[in-house]
Amino acid sequence: MRILALLGANVGWCIRCVGPIVGAALLIFPILAADSTQVLTLSGKIVNPSGQPLPGCLLSVVSSFGRSAPTFSQGDGSFQLEVALPPGSSPAASSTPFLEVYWNKELMYRQPVTSLTIESALAKFQTVSGPTDWTNLLHDGGRVEVKPIRLGR
């Protein structure tokens, strides 16, 4: 009985001391996780004004936060870019990300990502009923396919 009483007292002490630490950790970890960098996968197609695919164009998304790894448009003009989003970003809160398209070294196209028309999208924390717009995508990350971008005139 004495041993059991001693054990009970120790368990109570453990809960009193360790409980607040575990509780604080459980509260802090989701906040830290929510504030980590999200990734937006942007895909689409580059075409000329007559709709012909343009391969070999160099694409990158840029903002004052940084620049995404560039990529080439493929034979059918398609491209896929992975864009790291700054923590807690939204179009209003941080600088606007721009999609840039280069023809060799020459800049041909620079428009805010938010001006691109979404073909299909899936935000990382997509709710079934909620709409997916650029605000969600630039905040949470996810996958977005934009409508073909016509380069030049």
Added chain:
Amino acid sequence: MLDVFKDLDVLEILRLGLAGLCFLLSLLAFFLIYREQGREGKPREGITRAIYTFMAVNLVTAVIVGAVGLVTTHEAKKASDTPTEVPIKGQLEEPEAKQYSVIFKGMIGMAQIMDGGFFEQKCPKNVNAVILEFGRAGVVPEQFPLYLDQLSNKPLIFKLAHSAETGSQRVAKPAIDSAQIAPTNEQLPPLQIK
């Protein structure tokens, strides 16, 4: 209590890490022996045995600390001696190589305009494989996988498949529409090309 224990800065000793702890334990062992010797009569056998055990544990701890310290120092020296980056040198055998850019996929993404078909890029050594993608505007880009452990000091020679083909067509450059280039007030980082 001995004078040596009175002015002992335990916190300062513990700051030395495990070595400091070992020193303190040895000092405590000495203190136990000293106390036992200070008693009148013959030293108690049980207590002496306990002191021996305590000393043996201290000795084992000291050996472990020493061995771990040696290994850690050796590993740190080894890590500082080995390069953290490996250069990727290459040449594109192509008549219009100057027009091409190369993108290094699988490491911190960057594009590089080649200087007369040559390129060199340092890559972190912890990257196993990189995909080099050569491209120029209007031409389908081509990819080459590269395993960094198979690299040598000699520059790698790359030949594009399309250059061997006949009748490969290049899509014409569309006319620039200045309205498509939005002005920015912010200072944007440049595309990493040279």
